[in-house]
Amino acid sequence: MDYSIKIGGEAGQGIQTIGDTLARVFSRSGYHVFTHQDYESRIRGGHNFFQIRFSDKPVSASRDRIDIIVALDKESILQHEKELSDIGQIIYDSSGLKQKHEKPQFLDIPFVDLAIEHGGSKIMANTVATGAVLGMLGMELDILLAIIKNTFKRKGEDIIKANTAAAMAGHDHAVKQCMKCSFSAAPPSKPKMLIPGIEAIGLGAIASGCKFYAAYPMTPSTGIMNYIAGKEKEYGIIVEQAEDEIAAINMALGASFAGVRAMTGSSGGGFALMVEGISLAGMTEIPVVIALGQRPGPATGFPTRTEQADLNFALYTSHGEFPRIIFAPGTPEQAFYLTNKAFELSEKYQIPSIIIFDTYLSDSEWTYEGFDLSRIKYNDYRLRGEAFANLPEYKRFAFTQTGVSPLGVPGETRHLVVIDSDEHDEDGHIVEDAETRIKMVNKRLFKKLPLIKKEIEPPSIYGHSNPEIVIAGWGSTYGVMKEAADELSANLDIAVLHFSEIYPFPPVNKFNYIKTLEDAKMTICVENNATGQFARLMRAETGYAFNRSINRFDGRPFTVESLIGEINVLIR
Amino acid sequence: MSSLDDYKGQTPSWCPGCGNFSILKTFKDAMVELGIEPHRFTVVSGIGQAGKFPHYIKCNTFNGLHGRTLPVATAIRLADHDMLTIAVAGDGDCYGEGGNHLMHAMRRNINVKLFVHDNQIYGLTKGQASPTSMEGMVTKNQPFGVFSEQLNPMALAVALDCSFAARGFAGDGEHLKGLIKEAINHKGFALLDILQPCVTFNKINTYEWYRQRVYRIEPEYNPEDRIEAFKKALEWGDKIPIGIIYRNNRLTFEERMPVIKDAPLVKQPFELSKLETTLKEFY
Numbered sequence: 117m118d119y120s121i122k123i124g125g126e127a128g129q130g131i132q133t134i135g136d137t138l139a140r141v142f143s144r145s146g147y148h149v150f151t152h153q154d155y156e157s158r159i160r161g162g163h164n165f166f167q168i169r170f171s172d173k174p175v176s177a178s179r180d181r182i183d184i185i186v187a188l189d190k191e192s193i194l195q196h197e198k199e200l201s202d203i204g205q206i207i208y209d210s211s212g213l214k215q216k217h218e219k220p221q222f223l224d225i226p227f228v229d230l231a232i233e234h235g236g237s238k239i240m241a242n243t244v245a246t247g248a249v250l251g252m253l254g255m256e257l258d259i260l261l262a263i264i265k266n267t268f269k270r271k272g273e274d275i276i277k278a279n280t281a282a283a284m285a286g287h288d289h290a291v292k293q294c295m296k297c298s299f300s301a302a303p304p305s306k307p308k309m310l311i312p313g314i315e316a317i318g319l320g321a322i323a324s325g326c327k328f329y330a331a332y333p334m335t336p337s338t339g340i341m342n343y344i345a346g347k348e349k350e351y352g353i354i355v356e357q358a359e360d361e362i363a364a365i366n367m368a369l370g371a372s373f374a375g376v377r378a379m380t381g382s383s384g385g386g387f388a389l390m391v392e393g394i395s396l397a398g399m400t401e402i403p404v405v406i407a408l409g410q411r412p413g414p415a416t417g418f419p420t421r422t423e424q425a426d427l428n429f430a431l432y433t434s435h436g437e438f439p440r441i442i443f444a445p446g447t448p449e450q451a452f453y454l455t456n457k458a459f460e461l462s463e464k465y466q467i468p469s470i471i472i473f474d475t476y477l478s479d480s481e482w483t484y485e486g487f488d489l490s491r492i493k494y495n496d497y498r499l500r501g502e503a504f505a506n507l508p509e510y511k512r513f514a515f516t517q518t519g520v521s522p523l524g525v526p527g528e529t530r531h532l533v534v535i536d537s538d539e540h541d542e543d544g545h546i547v548e549d550a551e552t553r554i555k556m557v558n559k560r561l562f563k564k565l566p567l568i569k570k571e572i573e574p575p576s577i578y579g580h581s582n583p584e585i586v587i588a589g590w591g592s593t594y595g596v597m598k599e600a601a602d603e604l605s606a607n608l609d610i611a612v613l614h615f616s617e618i619y620p621f622p623p624v625n626k627f628n629y630i631k632t633l634e635d636a637k638m639t640i641c642v643e644n645n646a647t648g649q650f651a652r653l654m655r656a657e658t659g660y661a662f663n664r665s666i667n668r669f670d671g672r673p674f675t676v677e678s679l680i681g682e683i684n685v686l687i688r
Numbered sequence: 689m690s691s692l693d694d695y696k697g698q699t700p701s702w703c704p705g706c707g708n709f710s711i712l713k714t715f716k717d718a719m720v721e722l723g724i725e726p727h728r729f730t731v732v733s734g735i736g737q738a739g740k741f742p743h744y745i746k747c748n749t750f751n752g753l754h755g756r757t758l759p760v761a762t763a764i765r766l767a768d769h770d771m772l773t774i775a776v777a778g779d780g781d782c783y784g785e786g787g788n789h790l791m792h793a794m795r796r797n798i799n800v801k802l803f804v805h806d807n808q809i810y811g812l813t814k815g816q817a818s819p820t821s822m823e824g825m826v827t828k829n830q831p832f833g834v835f836s837e838q839l840n841p842m843a844l845a846v847a848l849d850c851s852f853a854a855r856g857f858a859g860d861g862e863h864l865k866g867l868i869k870e871a872i873n874h875k876g877f878a879l880l881d882i883l884q885p886c887v888t889f890n891k892i893n894t895y896e897w898y899r900q901r902v903y904r905i906e907p908e909y910n911p912e913d914r915i916e917a918f919k920k921a922l923e924w925g926d927k928i929p930i931g932i933i934y935r936n937n938r939l940t941f942e943e944r945m946p947v948i949k950d951a952p953l954v955k956q957p958f959e960l961s962k963l964e965t966t967l968k969e970f971y
């Protein structure tokens with residue numbers, strides 16, 4: 117079983133609701149699920165879609181062949197009919213679309229009429245459609261009905277009843293009318309966890325003891341703020357919507373100075389406004405985590421689309437020289453654990469950490485058996501209470517063997533915490549002399565850097581153990597590269613080299629990935645940008661140059677089919 | 689009890705005769721009288737001559753970026769509302785570079801005390817016009833004189849329902865000390881604009897100029913009448929009022945935030961085990 121469903125329509129028609137609900141039904145059925153979305157920067161109208169793939173085997177990307185298209189607008193048929201698989205079906209409501217299709221792969225289901233008849237309101241049309249899809253797949257309704265019950269429990273019994281009736285009507289209709297439906301869903305098994313990348317970052321922050329999140333809304337980072345804000349009370353977290361991104365980063369630094377773990381997030385344009393604040397974190401050695409959600413630029417670019425073109429920006433952002441960490445998760449699971457690692461290392465070394473992701477990862481949902489909380493690290497590196505009070509004297513920037521000075525929490529003891537954006541002495545007061553300057557640069561930068569570097573994990577390798585062809589990438593391309601390699605492995609000795617811990621650049625002592633690359637006949641760097649920013653970083657850090665590159669910069673993510681096509685061109 | 693010596697910081701690098709010396713001394717006197725020990729408060733400052741202020745006293749210090757005192761101070765309060773948090777800025781820092789933050793700090797009514805050393809000129813960058821420079825003032829960068837309308841921080845504060853707005857004068861230390869204490873004791877965001885002569889670069893708004901114009905607001909004045917406050921805020925020129933222009937009793941941001949009702953954020957423990965329940969929501 118490996119089916120794909122596409123729900124297409126205008127913004128505001130509820131394709132997200134149908135998609136989310138179906139994905140949840142599949143994950144609760146124990147299937148492996150992958151979803152992604154394609155939408156325009158508008159609240160109403162246009163053409164958007166939500167795509168779900170589910171299987172009894174692990175899936176990590178969308179495929180081009182669609183088995184069921186739920187067409188809520190004419191555009192869905194025009195644009196996507198050609199994507200139908202051999203057994204594919206399009207369901208639509210001819211009265212709503214004001215067009216009738218007689219071809220066998222079309223199934224006309226009166227979403228609106230059934231909704232009015234059984235649910236009492238046309239609002240339930242999407243529930244009818246959701247029920248219909250499950251009917252076509254030969255699946256039972258119990259999980260959907262449980263979701264309906266939970267979703268509408270606050271709206272009362274009547275609404276639950278109406279939606280239940282609507283779902284059943286859609287289901288019945290599909291079961292009876294879909295003569296061509298030859299789908300057979302696998303038997304359900306243990307429910308899986310379904311999580312999008314953006315919530316995995318938010319969840320990772322909460323799991324790391326983040327107590328303060330300040331941000332200004334900007335796609336594709338807003339979901340972090342939304343998610344954490346929903347947990348404010350439960351976890352004792354303050355989420356503040358700042359007046360701008362300059363305020364957001366400075367707030368995060370203020371909160372961190374005062375003794376709580378703090379984070380901010382934005383997209384390229386907002387991150388640009390944070391640049392001076394990140395430099396301040398570098399100078400004052402205040403731990404802070406920053407999520408950078410990439411979307412195509414320059415400037416406003418494609419606000420709701422995807423790209424990996426801000427790596428250089430993250431690497432070289434901010435004036436002056438100071439250490440930083442950059443992580444680029446490839447999956448929601450990595451996003452969860454790497455967000456935790458970012459908090460951990462930021463506080464341990466008192467430096468800024470950047471989690472760089474993109475719209476594609478942000479919106480994509482993956483399924484897992486679960487996240488393992490025993491892998492979460494939480495060490496409080498701050499100096500508090502009695503331990504702090506008992507110190508005979510305190511200097512915020514005391515010179516130490518490691519370059520890491522004690523991070524005292526102000527207010528609790530008689531010790532004063534003094535920090536300055538000017539060059540400063542051990543006490544934190546302004547200095548002008550060259551000797552202190554040199555010592556401080558040594559402390560902040562040269563002493564810490566090798567220690568940070570030791571914490572960095574090497575890239576992961578997937579596929580053939582002695583590959584002739586290596587496709588390499590970073591961040592959100594992991595799933596697509598993996599599936600492409602799976603497919604190509606029938607005829608090729610191929611492996612995927614994926615980097616999620618990008619900076620400091622991973623050393624080769626734990627895994628000599630340079631040797632793997634040098635031993636291969638062809639190495640291809642796959643990037644969702646125009647200029648191959650990662651390939652350049654690789655060459656700068658290691659001297660290794662990839663033989664080939666595949667770059668996509670049309671604002672769309674790679675698909676498995678398109679990537680395979682491009683790899684085939686290169687190896688021919 | 690603390691004494692003046694407890695607040696003695698580094699030696700100031702301000703020009704001799706600078707109005708900041710009087711503010712510094714007055715501030716320390718006020719802290720002694722209020723009995724607030726150095727570790728009980730944090731001064732957040734930016735860049736400019738005022739930005740150096742916290743180095744010249746003893747206290748927790750966050751000397752950050754130009755214009756960004758208020759976001760930092762806001763977050764310090766949210767993380768630890770037991771910490772008295774004072775933002776010290778100049779007119780360029782606060783009314784120019786950081787203008788947006790000022791507007792929103794007033795709206796939030798975060799319980800931060802903002803002391804603006806307002807000398808109507810840029811000191812550290814050597815004599816350019818500031819947002820509070822008077823129209824027509826000729827400087828190296830404004831050879832035709834300042835065209836822009838002079839910013840009126842008091843009127844801005846009243847317009848935004850700022851919970852405490854006052855003006856002091858560095859040349860009237862005793863009065864200024866009272867205002868500093870009132871601002872600190874006020875519950876809510878407090879803007880204290882302090883007229884402070886720049887002896888090096890501002891040859892118009894001198895001690896003499898201010899002394900001829902400032903007057904202490906009459907005791908019968910009611911700062912809680914917003915309309916009267918707006919009228920008072922508009923007074924500038926031959927007569928410049930000093931004292932509390934406007935005050936109200938709005939709830940503070942901290943009071944409204946349920947998360948910190950029982951304890952400051954920094955004192956709240958984190959329990960990872962809670963995550964087990966949250967993870968279930970993804971199934």
